Amino acid sequence: MTRTIDTRTVMVVLSVLTMVGCSGASVGSSGPSVTFAPVPTASSATAGTGAGSGSAPMPAIAATTTTPATPTPATPATPAPGTASATTPTSDGGTATTSPGGTPDPTSVAPVVAAPGPTPTAVIVDFAKVDLPVGISSRPGDERMFVATQDGTVVPVAPDGTVGAPVLDVTALTDDDGERGLLGLAFHPTDPLAYIDYTAADTGNTHIEEFTVAADGTFDAASRRAVLEIEQPYANHNGGQLAFGPDGDLYIGMGDGGAGGDPQRRALDAADLLGKILRIDPRATGDQPYTVPADNPFVGVSGAKPEIWSVGLRNPFRFSFDPATNDLWIADVGQNAWEEIDVAWAADGGGRGANFGWSAFEGNHRYNDEQPTTAAIPPIHEYAHGDAGCSISGGARYRGNVIPSLQGWYVYADYCSGQVRALQIVDRAAGAEVLLGTPGAVSSVSVGPDGELYVTSVGNNAIGKIVAA
Ligand SMILES: [Ca+2]
Numbered sequence: 001m002t003r004t005i006d007t008r009t010v011m012v013v014l015s016v017l018t019m020v021g022c023s024g025a026s027v028g029s030s031g032p033s034v035t036f037a038p039v040p041t042a043s044s045a046t047a048g049t050g051a052g053s054g055s056a057p058m059p060a061i062a063a064t065t066t067t068p069a070t071p072t073p074a075t076p077a078t079p080a081p082g083t084a085s086a087t088t089p090t091s092d093g094g095t096a097t098t099s100p101g102g103t104p105d106p107t108s109v110a111p112v113v114a115a116p117g118p119t120p121t122a123v124i125v126d127f128a129k130v131d132l133p134v135g136i137s138s139r140p141g142d143e144r145m146f147v148a149t150q151d152g153t154v155v156p157v158a159p160d161g162t163v164g165a166p167v168l169d170v171t172a173l174t175d176d177d178g179e180r181g182l183l184g185l186a187f188h189p190t191d192p193l194a195y196i197d198y199t200a201a202d203t204g205n206t207h208i209e210e211f212t213v214a215a216d217g218t219f220d221a222a223s224r225r226a227v228l229e230i231e232q233p234y235a236n237h238n239g240g241q242l243a244f245g246p247d248g249d250l251y252i253g254m255g256d257g258g259a260g261g262d263p264q265r266r267a268l269d270a271a272d273l274l275g276k277i278l279r280i281d282p283r284a285t286g287d288q289p290y291t292v293p294a295d296n297p298f299v300g301v302s303g304a305k306p307e308i309w310s311v312g313l314r315n316p317f318r319f320s321f322d323p324a325t326n327d328l329w330i331a332d333v334g335q336n337a338w339e340e341i342d343v344a345w346a347a348d349g350g351g352r353g354a355n356f357g358w359s360a361f362e363g364n365h366r367y368n369d370e371q372p373t374t375a376a377i378p379p380i381h382e383y384a385h386g387d388a389g390c391s392i393s394g395g396a397r398y399r400g401n402v403i404p405s406l407q408g409w410y411v412y413a414d415y416c417s418g419q420v421r422a423l424q425i426v427d428r429a430a431g432a433e434v435l436l437g438t439p440g441a442v443s444s445v446s447v448g449p450d451g452e453l454y455v456t457s458v459g460n461n462a463i464g465k466i467v468a469a
């Protein structure tokens with residue numbers, strides 16, 4: 001029974017446990033249908049450069065390359081997919097062992113690397129009081145942050161922490177029960193448009209919708225337009241992150257659909273949008289509600305969904321792009337034993353056609369034995385369930401200006417332990433880790449419009465700011 005219950009659900013609302021169990025029992029083994037509108041076929045797409053055959057259930061995945069844009073002697077090679085282990089050099093002359101999978105021994109976890117340079121001295125201070133904050137987004141040209149709340153509002157917060165009146169209210173469309181609710185918000189980088197990701201109050205399905213945004217930041221409710229709807233077979237693992245990438249396309253985090261253990265084996269199935277990161281241009285074109293970029297990895301692949309960018313994810317509730325490198329950092333919530341951080345290096349294609357392993361692996365550890373291990377990319381970091389927590393909430397690399405000792409560290413949280421931690425990144429390996437604070441039930445660590453990091457806590461109904469100690 002415990003395998004059918006997500007750890008995040010356990011920590012959030014006990015009443016949801018019954019719901020998860022019920023939905024798990026009432027849904028059959030047939031795969032979900034996808035209810036989005038047809039998309040144009042990019043017949044001239046260069047699918048041959050890595051899309052593979054797409055034969056079900058495990059598509060061929062574009063292999064990650066090992067050619068960073070600016071290789072240096074200290075840059076470790078990406079561990080070869082499918083190999084037992086790889087020892088990689090670090091900048092301090094030591095080594096870090098990573099295990100791409102298949103090794104259930106906890107001692108295979110990459111050890112903490114003694115790192116050169118100062119240890120970050122940073123703390124979390126109170127910034128603003130907002131009920132049920134799940135994420136922060138920035139609007140081009142606006143100094144305010146915009147906070148999505150799980151119950152269905154978007155509220156602006158000024159640089160001094162003053163909370164404004166909601167600029168959007170979709171509380172009638174969604175319910176904040178368990179892992180459901182308004183889960184994502186992103187502003188278009190050039191057009192006066194915003195996109196939200198929520199689970200519908202009636203069906204539980206994921207909806208991605210567009211609104212036009214006035215000069216003052218107010219959403220035009222009448223402009224609401226459906227972009228994409230994805231059926232959700234269970235109540236949990238809805239993903240929810242929306243973020244525009246450096247290419248101007250919208251990236252969408254989709255969980256594996258829920259229950260526990262990826263029961264219908266969706267995460268590695270390229271015919272299913274669940275358990276993936278998707279990439280679309282969400283703007284309407286003619287009668288099409290959105291378009292698929294022609295260089296998406298599964299464009300033109302028979303039986304595969306062209307919206308898919310990366311596969312093998314369990315619940316990428318929060319991910320972010322590193323503004324300094326364009327690398328994509330994904331916090332993928334684990335099953336019952338391991339939480340993980342994945343990186344799609346921009347120099348290796350930014351996750352194009354990448355396979356992050358679930359449900360063949362949970363972190364570095366074999367999970368569903370019959371699921372293929374081919375080309376699975378191991379996490380850069382994992383941690384075991386226990387005192388450190390049980391449900392990861394990403395996460396961003398610090399690229400701000402006011403805490404030099406935190407520069408380049410990846411800051412993330414755990415929902416269960418309430419901890420916010422900074423993880424040193426040495427080239428392509430995880431190094432030392434430092435506890436920054438324990439604000440409780442953290443849903444995200446996000447970059448604010450000032451480039452500094454903020455922590456949204458649904459436990460405290462508050463937003464904290466990470467500042468120099
Ligand atoms: Ca993984």
